[in-house]
Amino acid sequence: MASDSPRANLKPLSLYVPEPKFRPGDTVDFTEVTIPAAGSVRRPDIADPADSFIDLAYELVRVLDHESQAVGPWNPRLSPDTLRAMLRSMALVRAFDERMFRAQRQGKTSFYMKCTGEEAVAVSAAFALDYEDMCFPSYRQQGLLIARGWSLVDMMNQIYSNRGDRLQGKQLPIMYSVKEAGFFSISGNLATQYPQAVGWAMASAAKGDTRIAATWCGEGSTAEGDFHSACTFASVYRAPVIFNVVNNQWAISSFSGFAGAESTTFAARAVGYGIAGLRVDGNDALAVYAATAWAAERARTNQGPTLIEHFTYRAEGHSTSDDPGQYRSEGEPTAWPLGDPVKRLKDHLIAIGEWDEERHAAQDKELAEQVKASQKEAEQNGILGHGLHQPLDTLFDGVFEEMPWHLREQQAQMLAEETASGRPWARKK
Amino acid sequence: MNMIQAINSAMEVVMARDPNVIVMGEDVGYFGGVFRATAGLQEKFGKTRVFDTPITECGIIGVAVGMGAYGLRPVPEIQFADYIYPALDQLVSEAARLRYRSAGEFTSPITVRSPFGGGIFGGQTHSQSPEGIFTHVSGIKTVIPSTPYDAKGLLIAAIEDNDPTLFFEPKRIYNGPFDGHWDRPSQNWSKHPAGEVPTGYYKIELGKAKIVRAGDALTILAYGTMVHVCMAVVTESGVDAEIIDLRTLVPLDIETVEASVKKTGRCMIVHEATRTGGFGAELSALVQERCFYHLEAPIERVTGFDTPYPHSLEWAYFPGPVRIGEALKKVMRT
Numbered sequence: 001m002a003s004d005s006p007r008a009n010l011k012p013l014s015l016y017v018p019e020p021k022f023r024p025g026d027t028v029d030f031t032e033v034t035i036p037a038a039g040s041v042r043r044p045d046i047a048d049p050a051d052s053f054i055d056l057a058y059e060l061v062r063v064l065d066h067e068s069q070a071v072g073p074w075n076p077r078l079s080p081d082t083l084r085a086m087l088r089s090m091a092l093v094r095a096f097d098e099r100m101f102r103a104q105r106q107g108k109t110s111f112y113m114k115c116t117g118e119e120a121v122a123v124s125a126a127f128a129l130d131y132e133d134m135c136f137p138s139y140r141q142q143g144l145l146i147a148r149g150w151s152l153v154d155m156m157n158q159i160y161s162n163r164g165d166r167l168q169g170k171q172l173p174i175m176y177s178v179k180e181a182g183f184f185s186i187s188g189n190l191a192t193q194y195p196q197a198v199g200w201a202m203a204s205a206a207k208g209d210t211r212i213a214a215t216w217c218g219e220g221s222t223a224e225g226d227f228h229s230a231c232t233f234a235s236v237y238r239a240p241v242i243f244n245v246v247n248n249q250w251a252i253s254s255f256s257g258f259a260g261a262e263s264t265t266f267a268a269r270a271v272g273y274g275i276a277g278l279r280v281d282g283n284d285a286l287a288v289y290a291a292t293a294w295a296a297e298r299a300r301t302n303q304g305p306t307l308i309e310h311f312t313y314r315a316e317g318h319s320t321s322d323d324p325g326q327y328r329s330e331g332e333p334t335a336w337p338l339g340d341p342v343k344r345l346k347d348h349l350i351a352i353g354e355w356d357e358e359r360h361a362a363q364d365k366e367l368a369e370q371v372k373a374s375q376k377e378a379e380q381n382g383i384l385g386h387g388l389h390q391p392l393d394t395l396f397d398g399v400f401e402e403m404p405w406h407l408r409e410q411q412a413q414m415l416a417e418e419t420a421s422g423r424p425w426a427r428k429k
Numbered sequence: 430m431n432m433i434q435a436i437n438s439a440m441e442v443v444m445a446r447d448p449n450v451i452v453m454g455e456d457v458g459y460f461g462g463v464f465r466a467t468a469g470l471q472e473k474f475g476k477t478r479v480f481d482t483p484i485t486e487c488g489i490i491g492v493a494v495g496m497g498a499y500g501l502r503p504v505p506e507i508q509f510a511d512y513i514y515p516a517l518d519q520l521v522s523e524a525a526r527l528r529y530r531s532a533g534e535f536t537s538p539i540t541v542r543s544p545f546g547g548g549i550f551g552g553q554t555h556s557q558s559p560e561g562i563f564t565h566v567s568g569i570k571t572v573i574p575s576t577p578y579d580a581k582g583l584l585i586a587a588i589e590d591n592d593p594t595l596f597f598e599p600k601r602i603y604n605g606p607f608d609g610h611w612d613r614p615s616q617n618w619s620k621h622p623a624g625e626v627p628t629g630y631y632k633i634e635l636g637k638a639k640i641v642r643a644g645d646a647l648t649i650l651a652y653g654t655m656v657h658v659c660m661a662v663v664t665e666s667g668v669d670a671e672i673i674d675l676r677t678l679v680p681l682d683i684e685t686v687e688a689s690v691k692k693t694g695r696c697m698i699v700h701e702a703t704r705t706g707g708f709g710a711e712l713s714a715l716v717q718e719r720c721f722y723h724l725e726a727p728i729e730r731v732t733g734f735d736t737p738y739p740h741s742l743e744w745a746y747f748p749g750p751v752r753i754g755e756a757l758k759k760v761m762r763t
């Protein structure tokens with residue numbers, strides 16, 4: 001298409017398309033990833049203006065050092081009991097993921113998504129937020145529900161779309177909704193929860209409430225328009241909201257460079273909007289806790305929004321429909337320089353003399369049993385693989401508060417057809 | 430070839446002929462797409478012609494419009510049709526009107542590929558059929574294949590077409606035709622004549638429907654997955670129905686539709702999308718306007734219900750043999 005150009009002595013332009021460092025078969029070397037020493041990043045006062053600590057959007061807040069000690073100004077100084085509770089929740093999330101992944105493979109449900117390697121992101125946040133605060137999660141924050149003590153059986157009922165499913169089988173597995181536990185209904189459409197969280201936070205502020213909102217999305221999702229609309233609103237109205245960007249390096253097969261990671265950090269997205277930006281070691285449960293607590297305090301004292309980038313790694317496939325071996329080096333998950341969040345917190349507790357390997361092994365066994373028992377209980381309500389557990393007529397419930405004529409007509413038609421077909425599907429009425 | 434391979438082959442053939450054709454979208458590059466439809470293309474044509482994009486559907490389509498304005502022929506992929514909504518403004522207000530508002534100075538020769546439809550336990554956000562939203566917009570063409578052979582020929586035509594085209598791929602029949610019974614797998618395309626797909630270049634003209642089964646008793650209008658479900662129902666029922674695969678909704682092959690309904694005197698319309706304001710409503714109005722005096726029975730519509738796609742009850746939602754069979758009896762009774 002190029003014209004016979006009068007600028008013919010100029011070198012032709014070329015299109016840059018990013019490429020990840022490692023592909024299947026490549027040996028992984030993460031030495032280029034900059035990891036500042038634990039404790040080296042300053043901690044501003046929560047009342048400091050956002051533009052006075054722009055540097056923090058390019059740093060990496062870390063608390064746990066090489067010797068598994070908690071160091072530096074971000075050390076949240078949590079009690080051993082709290083640390084043990086966090087470790088327990090994180091281990092439980094992992095056990096839950098293992099079991100449910102297997103359930104999908106056994107044909108018991110249609111779909112599952114693990115958060116392996118990212119357990120600290122949701123669990124630590126849950127510990128740092130108030131139970132009354134509203135979470136607007138993406139699909140990889142099952143840790144919020146588990147850390148908030150929500151029933152595993154209830155979560156599994158949803159995964160199985162069975163008789164006990166509070167969502168009546170209407171949602172894809174793992175797309176939970178638990179208002180009671182401050183857990184907003186998950187959407188399959190990426191980043192839509194971001195402006196919604198801002199709206200909730202603005203409403204809370206407008207009403208003189210004390211509750212704040214927090215929301216999560218992946219680094220890939222920051223490219224969506226909704227992300228940017230949310231930042232603008234949050235900045236303009238100083239909404240009491242925490243934006244969490246979970247930078248786990250991969251968006252299905254696309255590495256973080258396709259969301260802009262080669263040019264800047266995701267925390268730096270905050271800078272252009274005048275929002276406070278923090279970048280934290282997402283595999284350091286204490287750093288995540290400290291950052292969340294700091295951001296929550298800012299929000300609660302009318303200092304406005306904070307955007308936290310959690311620098312982490314997606315250790316498993318994107319979902320049960322994904323095969324990461326097709327697009328990334330097998331060596332990546334183990335070579336990831338920030339380690340395993342569960343192990344790091346465990347090692348810390350051991351290092352301070354508050355835990356040991358025996359207790360940990362016993363706990364893992366106990367949690368596996370707990371998950372297994374929950375699964376057994378949930379499966380009494382049925383599994384998706386066995387067909388239909390929802391009464392047929394519930395298909396029309398919940399489109400509107402009251403059913404208009406055209407839906408009533410369609411419902412009647414459907415029930416008549418089912419009668420004609422002789423299929424033994426259950427009815428509500 | 431199955432339909433995915435045929436679609437892949439279409440892009441390969443056109444890319445080899447025309448250096449201005451480029452393929453872009455979430456995960457389409459190195460990985461070759463979550464359904465593998467673009468597999469191998471980046472290897473063959475390089476990263477500047479086949480590349481992954483940021484996850485922003487409005488960005489993908491907006492950028493494609495700009496590339497089209499330059500003179501390229503972008504073939505963007507929207508990973509699931511359910512995710513086309515963030516791109517709605519770029520498609521509806523920009524791509525669809527560029528030619529009109531610039532009096533032909535600029536055009537949008539883009540072809541948006543997107544898997545659509547249910548029957549794969551995809552829940553609310555991997556199952557929708559949004560074609561009716563776009564057929565309502567002036568300036569966009571909508572193409573929906575029902576076989577691998579058609580998919581390739583139609584996709585080549587769409588890419589070579591100078592107008593913006595939506596190419597919706599019925600994902601339920603990517604691997605083979607399907608008779609609509611929820612507990613039966615799809616057949617393999619390799620055993621179906623339309624699975625015989627030439628490796629080279631050929632086109633199927635947009636705006637031409639295909640009579641997949643000739644008959645005298647009634648006309649069934651369908652597209653995509655529903656063509657196969659209707660075929661199975663008709664075979665089972667013994668009714669001498671004429672089944673028309675519309676193949677393109679805009680522009681519609683009204684002549685074939687009109688001639689058939691005037692011949693049979695009865696018309697049934699089948700689609701998976703929700704009913705109210707769906708493309709079936711448009712078809713029904715057209716048939717009523719043009720064939721009223723030939724009709725011996727009211728036009729019947731068989732569609733998805735006016736609810737979101739329910740995950741666990743998806744087989745109650747899906748227009749299957751029971752629903753279509755009952756409707757068939759109803760049209761034939763009058």
Ligand SMILES: Cc1ncc(C[n+]2csc(CCOP(=O)(O)OP(=O)(O)O)c2C)c(N)n1
Pocket residue numbers: 140188189190217218219220221222246248250251252314318455484486508512515
């Ligand atoms: C609007 C929209 N577009 C595309 C998709 C398909 N999709 C689902 S997950 C995903 C990748 C998301 O990556 P990221 O935001 O980094 O989160 P991660 O899965 O890594 O946690 C894509 C493209 C979608 N769900 N919604």
